[in-house]
Amino acid sequence: MARERNYVSEAVMRRMPKYYRYLTDMEKAGIERVSSKELSQRMGLTASQIRQDFNCFGGFGQQGYGYNVSELRHEIHKILGLHKKHSIIIIGAGNIGQALANYTGFEKDGFLVKCLFDINPRLIGMSIRGKPIYDIDELEDYLKENQVHIAAICTPKEKAQEVAERLIKNGIKGIWNFAAVDIVVPNNNDVIVENVHLSDSLYTISFQMSGE
Amino acid sequence: MARERNYVSEAVMRRMPKYYRYLTDMEKAGIERVSSKELSQRMGLTASQIRQDFNCFGGFGQQGYGYNVSELRHEIHKILGLHKKHSIIIIGAGNIGQALANYTGFEKDGFLVKCLFDINPRLIGMSIRGKPIYDIDELEDYLKENQVHIAAICTPKEKAQEVAERLIKNGIKGIWNFAAVDIVVPNNNDVIVENVHLSDSLYTISFQMSGE
Numbered sequence: 001m002a003r004e005r006n007y008v009s010e011a012v013m014r015r016m017p018k019y020y021r022y023l024t025d026m027e028k029a030g031i032e033r034v035s036s037k038e039l040s041q042r043m044g045l046t047a048s049q050i051r052q053d054f055n056c057f058g059g060f061g062q063q064g065y066g067y068n069v070s071e072l073r074h075e076i077h078k079i080l081g082l083h084k085k086h087s088i089i090i091i092g093a094g095n096i097g098q099a100l101a102n103y104t105g106f107e108k109d110g111f112l113v114k115c116l117f118d119i120n121p122r123l124i125g126m127s128i129r130g131k132p133i134y135d136i137d138e139l140e141d142y143l144k145e146n147q148v149h150i151a152a153i154c155t156p157k158e159k160a161q162e163v164a165e166r167l168i169k170n171g172i173k174g175i176w177n178f179a180a181v182d183i184v185v186p187n188n189n190d191v192i193v194e195n196v197h198l199s200d201s202l203y204t205i206s207f208q209m210s211g212e
Numbered sequence: 213m214a215r216e217r218n219y220v221s222e223a224v225m226r227r228m229p230k231y232y233r234y235l236t237d238m239e240k241a242g243i244e245r246v247s248s249k250e251l252s253q254r255m256g257l258t259a260s261q262i263r264q265d266f267n268c269f270g271g272f273g274q275q276g277y278g279y280n281v282s283e284l285r286h287e288i289h290k291i292l293g294l295h296k297k298h299s300i301i302i303i304g305a306g307n308i309g310q311a312l313a314n315y316t317g318f319e320k321d322g323f324l325v326k327c328l329f330d331i332n333p334r335l336i337g338m339s340i341r342g343k344p345i346y347d348i349d350e351l352e353d354y355l356k357e358n359q360v361h362i363a364a365i366c367t368p369k370e371k372a373q374e375v376a377e378r379l380i381k382n383g384i385k386g387i388w389n390f391a392a393v394d395i396v397v398p399n400n401n402d403v404i405v406e407n408v409h410l411s412d413s414l415y416t417i418s419f420q421m422s423g424e
Contacts, residue, residue, distance in 0.1 A: 082415065
């Protein structure tokens with residue numbers, strides 16, 4: 001059943017993975033039903049915020065009965081596209097690239113790391129948790145021969161934009177950027193870029209600590 | 213000179229590290245002055261947004277002359293608290309914990325990783341880039357004897373809240389949480405928690421790709 005998806009704001013989009021996380025933990029804990037009030041208390045949102053968020057997707061559950069946790073989790077699982085398999089490649093087999101390749105937490109939700117690419121001859125030919133590290137020169141050939149949904153950019157920041165352009169030119173539609181620079185994509189492009197700026201996140205801590 | 217800091221919204225706070233990043237790159241590129249219009253175009257913001265953001269801190273620069281890049285960077289450096297040294301400990305010496313310990317990018321801004329803690333006997337006693345891995349049982353003693361500003365939680369999610377409570381009880385004021393769970397701190401507490409949910413970030417990519 002395809003749901004009608006209304007306009008979804010950035011803020012609502014960012015809350016969807018959080019709902020999924022809380023519902024997954026609640027399902028594991030054996031909780032069968034939850035009211036928007038209970039869910040709001042757990043998540044630190046208001047009940048009306050939760051109802052508004054869900055209305056973006058046509059709404060879930062019945063007034064007064066609360067939500068069935070497993071069904072709601074299942075709906076959000078689909079909304080997040082997690083019923084599909086996503087293959088991932090990692091560009092840059094340094095600290096962060098290796099940590100992502102080693103991490104198994106995304107696999108249960110269908111995100112499969114296929115391989116890594118690097119320029120360092122000492123790394124090329126090695127593998128991490130069975131994922132080979134290829135020469136970055138083989139990137140274009142690899143993308144022609146393999147379906148890849150998402151590329152994680154874990155290169156030094158000076159290389160990130162150039163790598164992104166090579167990826168986009170070869171059909172990549174999802175970029176997960178860990179380099180300390182904002183990736184710029186053409187406006188008329190349908191490429192999704194998600195920037196993870198770890199230092200920005202760290203600096204907001206020192207900002208708040210220094211404001212005390 | 214202490215600046216008057218007005219109320220700073222979450223959104224403004226999150227943009228400050230981004231300003232710092234762009235200004236650092238511009239200073240490196242030898243750019244001396246920038247107008248709010250030029251800065252806005254580089255950063256994908258509006259010029260009036262930038263002026264409003266800076267007004268939260270009393271404003272910088274003179275109307276019509278633009279901003280002196282080095283001076284502006286210096287002011288934001290101070291606002292972010294980067295003129296102070298911050299010592300960091302890492303709880304959990306797994307993939308992410310090791311990647312953070314190996315990463316040198318934060319050090320230039322005064323964030324110094326001192327050591328890691330883990331429960332795994334095979335890791336305890338080893339070191340990563342010269343940073344020792346201690347037994348988690350030594351955490352309280354370490355915190356009594358050493359000044360630590362920020363703790364990065366890189367444990368499995370089941371352990372994260374308990375670890376956070378031990379940290380807070382022993383005086384930690386800044387928590388950088390990488391576990392896939394939201395850390396809950398008492399409302400009346402002055403502890404800063406910054407959650408980095410890597411899977412949330414990945415799932416927003418698949419969300420946007422599945423909505424096409």
